[in-house]
Amino acid sequence: MxxxxxxxxxxxxxxxxxxxxxxxxxxxxxxxxxxxxxxxxxxxxxxxxxxxxxxxxxxxxxxxxxxxxxxxxxxxxxxxxxxxxxxxxxxxxxxxxxxNRVAGALASSRSKMVAVLVPTVAHSLFADVVQSITDTLALEGYQVLLGLTGYQTQEEAAVVETVLSRRPDALVVAGTRHSEATRARLKAARIPVVEMWDMSDDPLDMLIGFSHRAVGEAVADYLLGCGYQRFGQAMADDPRSHQRAEGFNARIAAEQAARPDAGIAVTTCWAETPASLVGGRTAAASLLADMPDCEAIVCSSDTLAMGVIAEAQSCAMAIPQALAVMGFGDMSFAAATWPALSTVRIDGAEIGRLTAEHLLKRFESAGSGPVYDVLDVGFEIMARQTTLASRS
Amino acid sequence: MxxxxxxxxxxxxxxxxxxxxxxxxxxxxxxxxxxxxxxxxxxxxxxxxxxxxxxxxxxxxxxxxxxxxxxxxxxxxxxxxxxxxxxxxxxxxxxxxxxNRVAGALASSRSKMVAVLVPTVAHSLFADVVQSITDTLALEGYQVLLGLTGYQTQEEAAVVETVLSRRPDALVVAGTRHSEATRARLKAARIPVVEMWDMSDDPLDMLIGFSHRAVGEAVADYLLGCGYQRFGQAMADDPRSHQRAEGFNARIAAEQAARPDAGIAVTTCWAETPASLVGGRTAAASLLADMPDCEAIVCSSDTLAMGVIAEAQSCAMAIPQALAVMGFGDMSFAAATWPALSTVRIDGAEIGRLTAEHLLKRFESAGSGPVYDVLDVGFEIMARQTTLASRS
DNA sequence: TCAGTTGATGTTAGCGCTATCATTGCGCTT
DNA sequence: AAGCGCAATGATAGCGCTAACATCAACTGA
Missing domain, CATH: 1.10.260.40 (lambda repressor-like DNA-binding domains)
Incomplete structure (x- = not known):
């Protein structure tokens, strides 16, 4: 009953x-x-x-x-x-x-998940990218599995393996420098891979970013064009900053060769990662000690730049008259501080959106193999108040 | 050997x-x-x-x-x-x-994934929390499935459902205001749930955060203690900002009652989410029009505060002499700007770490049911240069 | 010597879904 | 009436792994 x-x-x-x-x-x-x-x-x-x-x-x-x-x-x-x-x-x-998509994924071998590997989300540059990828993918029902790799290649290898064990439908990773083991694993996974935030001659699959070397060169050209001659570099010790420093130094070296008597010089101070205000202050102090007649300090991030400015102000050096400062990243505060920070703007949201859109396109045309698409989204020099357009 | x-x-x-x-x-x-x-x-x-x-x-x-x-x-x-x-x-x-952890998860019904739902990672407050949770969980082999809910309850419901379909072992969500359907789904999922970044009398399960109302009260007390009497509020239109505004207004009302002739007053301007510099400038202009003798503006984020400062500077108002400004969040730039921003500091990394650790503890002692742990991590008022300790 | 115990390994039967193919019913032609 | 094509639905057999139990040899102590 x-x-x-x-x-x-x-x-x-x-x-x-x-x-x-x-x-x-x-x-x-x-x-x-x-x-x-x-x-x-x-x-x-x-x-x-x-x-x-x-x-x-x-x-x-x-x-x-x-x-x-x-x-x-x-x-x-x-x-x-x-x-x-x-x-x-x-x-x-x-x-x-x-x-239960776990069961669904097993049965269909499509997980509708995309792994996104970035060094950190605690800095707004990568946070913007992650946000933008997540939002765009969500429109088509894809979700993001977040992997934080830190700044070490070794750590990346571990994260890649863990993440691949979830069988994501694609993987997005910041940077192009991977260990051979990582490259092999990624190839073996047979899923679309997007390397972003960087350029390379030898992409694994898709590549969406900009050339850090070109940023360094452009910054050098810009500052030389303003009339600066004696440079300090306050750089975080990570691969991408190194590339920018190389580009910068190459241009400076060329100019030195062209005008050997102009007194053009550059000295570099490597700060610890992650970049911090204190790191910027320390670096600035060290640079100014090494090169007391330094005219402009180029930084690998806006955060370091803020530290450099703080240090200069504490020494009563006028910015930009006594010392010019150049940042990188155009974080939200860069335009808002006083004096407003001259910096390099990267459109992280755009990189994220493009990444997601290209992936979605790949998913649609499932059969077709890797595309070896390479997209350079470029960058923009934001000349604000911490540099003088023409130094008299 | x-x-x-x-x-x-x-x-x-x-x-x-x-x-x-x-x-x-x-x-x-x-x-x-x-x-x-x-x-x-x-x-x-x-x-x-x-x-x-x-x-x-x-x-x-x-x-x-x-x-x-x-x-x-x-x-x-x-x-x-x-x-x-x-x-x-x-x-x-x-x-x-x-x-293949997809298969493993299906067979064992343990996914070793934790879903983390925050409104956005493009603002450093939540990015810190996500970073910290991810790092801490990684130590025990857990991974983070990221869900971005925006600021709308409706969107949250959809994200919760999508995320639950992956059968995470636990779910972390920012905030305590959920639709009834969401609450029901979360309960039905029978997994540990941590609400964070907030306080509530009626937590779903675990709760790790701080009281936004208490923040508002503390800010009011602090500013009243400095001698300020005529206040503007530039607040983003989200639930947590509302709570802080309520706390602030309650204290102001109490003080008005206690000293009816002191001329204490407050006016509020709601800015659009997400908060932006421009939003801050607009809000400041509107507040100063409403209350020309305004002495201090309280903002719901450091970003808005920077906008307020920019607007004040453009009107040649000296800060803090002519106008005091108070932020919220203590973002990286807050201490570095000039004048350095007075603000409220929340230790997002600590909230994240505690969240992850409590979850890991729950996973260990698998059998035991909900704990209804509630942790208040508090906050700190950072009195810097945009407020005057004793206004004469 | 033999039941009882232990530790290491193997066997079986799913987890909850979807790919694939089979079946059904219907309208259409010839 | 038989045959065909088509759309809608159903039945079956896994996806790759692990829980639960079964097995088996090597001990133990009486």
Missing amino acids: EETVLSGLMSCLYHETRCIPDVLLENCMGRSFDSRPDKSADGSRDNPRATGAVRLSDVAAAAGVAAMTVSRALNQPELVSERTRERVQRAVIETGYVP | EETVLSGLMSCLYHETRCIPDVLLENCMGRSFDSRPDKSADGSRDNPRATGAVRLSDVAAAAGVAAMTVSRALNQPELVSERTRERVQRAVIETGYVP
Whole structure:
């Protein structure tokens, strides 16, 4: 008898046609079977390995169709008749079904996840990229698995392996310098890979970024054009900063060769990563000690630049008259400080958006292999108040 | 002796960090089966649904043991003899095996993933928390699934559902205001939930944060103590800012009641989210128009505060003499600007670390139910140069 | 000597989904 | 009436892993 009563309850639960208000929904969320500890129709409910969550087959029973039909109604609704789709829809709501994409991913070998590997999100440059990738991918139902690699190649290898074990549909990684083991693993994974935030002659697959060397060169050209001749560099000790320093130094060396008597010189101080205000102050002090007639200090980040400015102000050096300062990143505060910081602007959100869009395109045209797309998004020199356009 | 070395190596292999030297790995990456196009031992390699990746059973065949033994060697090395463990490890390297945690998660219903839901990572406050959670969880081999909810409750509901479909082992969410449907889903998921960055009388499970109302009260007390009497508020229009504004207004109201003739007043301007410099400037202009004798402007973020300062400077108002400004967040630039911004400091990294640690503790003692732990990490008022300690 | 114990390994049967193919019913032609 | 094409749905068999139990040799103590 109890069986009958309960099965009556079932059919009410499952076959009613009204649209259920939230208030009612709350009570049947989760396992609507909670009130019936015994096995359900298919008898598998008493299996000790079952999770107790509502499954596709529960929804199917509620809707009076096969499990496969529910799966189709949810994932390829165009293959299911309107009538059935509606019934499934109702059953999903009634049962409080939350699909299990772990099982789905295993069965279909598509996870709808994209791994994103950046050194850190605690600095706004990468945070912007992550935000933008996440937002863009979300539009198509993809989610981001976040991996923080720090600034060390070794750590990256470990993160890559852990992340690949989740079988993401694609992987995005900041930078182009990877250990051979990492490169091999990424190739073996046979998924689209986007390297970003950098340029390289030898991309693994897709590459979206800008040339750090070109940034260094452009900054040198800009400052030389302003008339500066004696330079300090306050650089964080990471690979990308090194590239910018190389570009800068190359241009300075060329100018020295062209005008050997102009007194052009550069000295460099490497600061610890992660870059900090204090690091900037220390670096500035050291640079000014080495080169007391230093006219301009180029920094590998806006944060370091703020430290340099603070140090200069504490020595009562006027900026930009006594000392020019150049940052990198154009963080939110750069334009707002006084004097406003001259810096290099990278459009992280744009890099993220492009990355996500290219991936989505790849997913659509699933079959086609790697594209070896390379996109240079460039950069912009923001000449503000910490540099003088023409130094007299 | 060598035995010991290898087993030490194993345990790091299978938990978080790979310690195998790159040199060893390089040569055996990818499918070592590529050279043997025919089916492997169990004959299932010609199945059309197989992914073609190296599987546990391939490793097992290579090591001459059962698949289950390989699984154990990787996940519970203490249950496997040293000799076998060593052979398995060699087979893993030879085959270039990368475990499939999707399958593992389905079989064991433990995903070793934690979902983290924040409004955005493009602002350093939440970025710090995410960074800190990710780092701390990584120590125990857990990974972060990132969900960005924006600032709308409706969006949150959708993100929660998508994220739960990945069956994370726990969920961390910023804020305590959720729709009833979301609360129901979270309860039904039966996983540990941490609400953070906030306080509430009615936590879902664990709660680690601080009271926004208390922040508002403390800021009011601080400014009243400095001698300020006529206040503007430039607040972003999000729930947490509202709470801070409420706290602030409550204290001001109390003071007005206590000293009715002192001329204490407050006016509020709501800025759009996300907060921006421009928003701050606009809000400041509007506040100064409403209340020309305004003495201090309290902002819901450092970013808005920078905008307020910019607007004041453009009107040639001296800060803090003519106008005091108070921020919120103590972002990296706050201490570095001139004048240095007075603000409220929240230790996001600490919140993240505590969150992760409490979750890890919960995972260890798997059986025990919710703890209803509530932790208030507090905040700190950073009195810098944009406020005057005693206004004469 | 033999039941009882232990530790190491193997076997089996799913986890909850989807790819694939099979089946059904319907309208259309010939 | 038989045959065909098509759309909608169902049944089956895995995806790659691990929980749970089974097995087996090597001991233990009486």
